[in-house]
Amino acid sequence: xxxLRPTRxxxxxxAAAAPALGLSRPLRAELGPPAGENPAHFRFTLGEMRLTxxxxxxxxxxxxxxxxxxxxxxxxxxxxxxFLSPEQSYSHTNHLLIETGDARVLVDVGSGHRFFDTAGRxxxxxxxxGLGLEDITHVIITHAHPDHIWxxxxxxxxxxxxxxxxxxxxxxxxxxxxDGLVDRVEPQEQQFVVGAINSLQTEGVDWTLAEAGxxxxxxxxxxxxxxxxxxxxxxxxxxGDDVLYALGDAMTHAWLNFARPEWFNTTDTDGPLAVExxxxxxxxxxxxxxTVLGYHFPFPGVGHVVEEGAAYRFVPxxxxxx
Numbered sequence: 065x066x067x068l069r070p071t072r073x074x075x076x077x078x079a080a081a082a083p084a085l086g087l088s089r090p091l092r093a094e095l096g097p098p099a100g101e102n103p104a105h106f107r108f109t110l111g112e113m114r115l116t117x118x119x120x121x122x123x124x125x126x127x128x129x130x131x132x133x134x135x136x137x138x139x140x141x142x143x144x145x146x147f148l149s150p151e152q153s154y155s156h157t158n159h160l161l162i163e164t165g166d167a168r169v170l171v172d173v174g175s176g177h178r179f180f181d182t183a184g185r186x187x188x189x190x191x192x193x194g195l196g197l198e199d200i201t202h203v204i205i206t207h208a209h210p211d212h213i214w215x216x217x218x219x220x221x222x223x224x225x226x227x228x229x230x231x232x233x234x235x236x237x238x239x240x241x242x243d244g245l246v247d248r249v250e251p252q253e254q255q256f257v258v259g260a261i262n263s264l265q266t267e268g269v270d271w272t273l274a275e276a277g278x279x280x281x282x283x284x285x286x287x288x289x290x291x292x293x294x295x296x297x298x299x300x301x302x303x304g305d306d307v308l309y310a311l312g313d314a315m316t317h318a319w320l321n322f323a324r325p326e327w328f329n330t331t332d333t334d335g336p337l338a339v340e341x342x343x344x345x346x347x348x349x350x351x352x353x354x355t356v357l358g359y360h361f362p363f364p365g366v367g368h369v370v371e372e373g374a375a376y377r378f379v380p381x382x383x384x385x386x
Contacts, residue, residue, distance in 0.1 A: 094147075094154055104189040106364035108384070110355070111303025113164045113283065117357065117364040118190060120157040120174035121183035123211070127153045130320060131327035133335060139320075139327070146319045153317075157183055157211055158365040160310045160357055161190075162301060167281045168195070169202040171299055171310050172359065173224065176215035178259065186215060187224070200225040202280055205232040206312030206359075207293040208240045208260035209331075216263045223268035231280050232264075233288070234273035236295025240264060289314040289345065291338030292331070298345070307354040308366075314341055318361040322346070322369070322376040346376045355381065 106117040127150055131139035140150045162169040174186040187197070203225055205213050218224045239245070240260040249257055264271070272278075274297065276288040289298040292313045299310040315321040316329070325342050328335035349356055350369040358365040358378075367380040 111306040113303040116161040118159045120186040123180035124152045129330040134327050155360040156363045167201050171204045172212040174215035175211045178214040179210045200228045203228045203230045207296040213263045231272045233295040233297040239294045289341045291341045310357045316360045318378045322378045
């Protein structure tokens with residue numbers, strides 16, 4: 065399916081329609097930055113487990129990468145309706161830290177200082193929690209895109225978490241290490257391949273290659289959620305009757321992916337498969353009334369899924385202070 069790009073005429077048509085949409089001025093859901101620092105972690109419990117969302121920062125990508133199988137004017141109108149910028153998509157990076165028994169399991173490792181200047185804050189934010197690199201016992205990688213795996217190596221190209229056991233999906237591992245992959249992708253994607261290879265071959269990392277259903281520690285299970293990348297996996301966390309899904313990039317947008325789950329992005333390797341996976345996840349989680357964590361959702365990215373006809377809605381979870 066050809067990728068659709070908004071033309072100047074499309075944008076002018078959207079501007080002309082703005083008054084009818086109630087957009088007489090450029091309202092935005094994005095608030096102004098604080099004078100100081102905001103909290104960079106969010107603690108809560110799931111049954112007997114202690115969970116923490118730890119930020120690695122944020123980054124911006126062009127909004128033209130969103131909903132590329134839809135009419136660009138419809139995508140632009142959707143973003144405007146939800147107070148979102150039609151030019152830039154603002155993505156948080158929310159890492160899940162699972163503490164259960166003696167295990168401390170970290171889901172994804174961020175990008176370090178190899179991607180965006182606004183990201184790479186994970187280590188400092190773990191330190192603010194009182195955790196050193198040696199305290200992480202397990203690392204799970206949902207997929208090998210830069211913002212999820214490039215932070216695996218320190219400045220000496222050695223494993224950042226030296227005592228951890230590392231897990232990634234077998235299909236994901238095999239995809240990035242295919243012979244000649246770097247020559248088959250588009251030029252702008254070649255650095256992604258090289259970065260993934262360097263990360264996957266980091267000195268001191270012995271990978272467990274997981275299939276669907278693999279249990280990393282009791283209650284923490286890998287599930288297959290392909291499409292965004294060929295071997296993408298999400299993480300199902302269960303303690304007693306309570307369940308949370310750490311989505312990785314199976315869902316990346318807290319508005320579009322729920323209201324228009326049939327749209328996919330340029331960052332999805334297989335768009336139709338990403339849609340199929342997303343619709344399956346949405347149906348499952350809404351039926352179970354489980355909790356979800358969106359890696360790129362507004363921090364802390366924790367909430368629930370409500371079915372609304374043929375679509376869904378993300379409902380942010382209620383914070384508890386005590």
